[in-house]
Amino acid sequence: MGAAALYQLAKRGKRVLGIDRFAPPHGFGSSHGQSRITRLAIGEGAHFTPLALRSHDIWRELERETGRALMTRTGGLVIGGHKDAAPLHVANFLEQTIKAAKRYDIRHEILDARDIRRRFTAFNPRDDEIGYYEYEASFLRPETCVEVQLDLARMHGVEIRESTRVLDIDGTDVKTDGGTFHAERVVVSAGPWISDLLGVACEDVFRVYRQVMFWFEVDGPAAPFQPGNFPIFIWQIPNATHGIYGFPAIDGEHAIKIAGEQYVVTTSADDVNRHVSEEEIAHMHERHVAPFLKNVSLRCVRAVPCLYTVTQDAGFVVDTMPGNEQVLIVSACSGHGFKHSAALGEAVAELIVDGRSRLDLSAFRLDRFTATGISPPRL
Ligand SMILES: Cc1cc2nc3c(=O)[nH]c(=O)nc-3n(C[C@H](O)[C@H](O)[C@H](O)COP(=O)(O)OP(=O)(O)OC[C@H]3O[C@@H](n4cnc5c(N)ncnc54)[C@H](O)[C@@H]3O)c2cc1C
CATH class of the missing domain: 3.50.50.60 (FAD/NAD(P)-binding domain)
Structure with a gap:
C-alpha cells in the first residue's frame, strides 16, 4: 500500500x-511469499471489482514501463457449492463471485465437477461441487x-x-x-x-492473525501443475472451518503453494511465531491438501508465516x-x-x-x- x-x-x-x-x-x-491471487469478480463483495479492474490496468502499465513481469494470467477456479462449504473471507464467496461476474460482465464459465476433473486433472472435487472459472484471474509477484x-x-x-x-x-x-x-x-x-x-x-x-503458506512438492511430471494446466484456485472445501487457495508450480519449482486460513488465535507483528512446525505441515497436508488435489506429496519444500490484519x-x-x-x-x-x-x-x-x-x-x-x-x- x-x-x-x-x-x-x-x-x-x-x-x-x-x-x-x-x-x-x-x-x-x-506482502511476501512469491505470489498473490488477483481476480476481477470479487467474492468478498462486488464493490471491490472496480478496484481490481483499475489495478489490473496499472499492473500492466507498470510492466510496460519497467519490462518486469508482475502479473501472470493463469485463469482462476473458485470451487464450492457443497452444502457444508467452508467460508473464505465471507460465507457466500462463490455465490458473490458469480454475482459480481454477471454485474461487471467478467468473462467466466460455470463448470460441474466432471468438467473440473477433465480440464484440470490435479483437482479432485466431489460430485456435488461446482466451479466458477475466470479467464483473467492471475497471480501477482x-x-x-x-x-x-x-x-x-x-x-x-x-x-x-x-x-x-x-x-x-x-x-x-x-x-x-x-x-x-x-x-x-x-x-x-x-x-x-x-x-x-x-x-x-x-x-x-x-485483529492480526498468523497464516502459513506451504510449498508442497508434486509427484510425477510437473506439467499438470504448471500455468496452462493449473489455474490459481480458491476452494470452499466441505466440512472445514475455512477454505483453501493455491497457485500453479512456477519459477522452475516442482512444488505448488497452498494456504488455508485461521481466525482463532490472534497475534501481533512483533510477537508472531515465525517458525512452522512439522505438525502444522502434516496437518495441512492431511486435512487440506491430500483429499482435494492429486499427486501433491507431503514433502514440504518451504513454509512461511504471513500476517492478515482483519476488520470485523x-x-x-x-x-x-x-x-x-x-x-x-x-x-x-x-x-x-x-x-x-x-x-x-x-x-x-x-x-x-x-x-x-x-x-x-x-x-x-x-x-x-x-x-x-x-x-x-x-x-
Ligand atoms: C498469507 C497471505 C496471503 C494473502 N493472499 C492474498 C492474495 O492471494 N491476494 C490478495 O489480493 N491479497 C492477499 N493477501 C493480502 C495482502 O497481501 C495484503 O492485503 C497486503 O500485502 C498488505 O499490504 P500493506 O502494505 O498494508 O502491509 P505490509 O506489506 O505489511 O507493509 C507495511 C509496512 O509498514 C512498515 N511499518 C510498519 N510499522 C512501521 C513503523 N512504526 N515505522 C516504519 N515502518 C513501519 C513495515 O515495515 C512494512 O513494510 C494475503 C496476505 C497474506 C498474509
Whole structure:
C-alpha cells in the first residue's frame, strides 16, 4: 500500500518521503511469499471489482514501463457449492463471485465437477461441487510489485528512509527513531503494525492473525501443475472451518503453494511465531491438501508465516484518522488487499492531490465500526 501510494504521489509531482522500519520488499509483514491471487469478480463483495479492474490496468502499465513481469494470467477456479462449504473471507464467496461476474460482465464459465476433473486433472472435487472459472484471474509477484513501485518513486525524486521506525504521529509531525519530520499530509500504511500507530481512535478495529503458506512438492511430471494446466484456485472445501487457495508450480519449482486460513488465535507483528512446525505441515497436508488435489506429496519444500490484519466485516479501511483530517489511514485489507493495492495507491494520491478519488471508497470508511459499536471479527 505504501509503495503504491508513494509511486502515485511522486508521479503527480508531489514532494514525498517514504519511511519504513525495514527495507521493503521484506518478509516481516504481509506482502511476501512469491505470489498473490488477483481476480476481477470479487467474492468478498462486488464493490471491490472496480478496484481490481483499475489495478489490473496499472499492473500492466507498470510492466510496460519497467519490462518486469508482475502479473501472470493463469485463469482462476473458485470451487464450492457443497452444502457444508467452508467460508473464505465471507460465507457466500462463490455465490458473490458469480454475482459480481454477471454485474461487471467478467468473462467466466460455470463448470460441474466432471468438467473440473477433465480440464484440470490435479483437482479432485466431489460430485456435488461446482466451479466458477475466470479467464483473467492471475497471480501477482508481490515482492517485484513493491520493488518496481519504489524504484519508480525514487526515479521521480522520492526519498525513502529505510530502517527508520515511526514512533508516533502527532498532528502531522512524524516522530521516528531517526528524527522528526513535518509533513502537510501523512499516509499511514503500516500493515499489521497499524494499531501501534493509530492509538485509541482505532483500538479494536483490527485483529492480526498468523497464516502459513506451504510449498508442497508434486509427484510425477510437473506439467499438470504448471500455468496452462493449473489455474490459481480458491476452494470452499466441505466440512472445514475455512477454505483453501493455491497457485500453479512456477519459477522452475516442482512444488505448488497452498494456504488455508485461521481466525482463532490472534497475534501481533512483533510477537508472531515465525517458525512452522512439522505438525502444522502434516496437518495441512492431511486435512487440506491430500483429499482435494492429486499427486501433491507431503514433502514440504518451504513454509512461511504471513500476517492478515482483519476488520470485523473482512473489509478495508481507507479513511482519515478520527480528529485529524491530515492523516490518511490505509489498512492492510483483511487478507485480500494485494490485488487492489495499485488502485488504492492511486486513490490515495488522488485524495491528497485532487481532494477526491475516481473510485468510490465509501465502503471503506472507519465510522462503519465506530457508528455501530466495535466487536471482534466475526469470521
Ligand atoms: C498469507 C497471505 C496471503 C494473502 N493472499 C492474498 C492474495 O492471494 N491476494 C490478495 O489480493 N491479497 C492477499 N493477501 C493480502 C495482502 O497481501 C495484503 O492485503 C497486503 O500485502 C498488505 O499490504 P500493506 O502494505 O498494508 O502491509 P505490509 O506489506 O505489511 O507493509 C507495511 C509496512 O509498514 C512498515 N511499518 C510498519 N510499522 C512501521 C513503523 N512504526 N515505522 C516504519 N515502518 C513501519 C513495515 O515495515 C512494512 O513494510 C494475503 C496476505 C497474506 C498474509
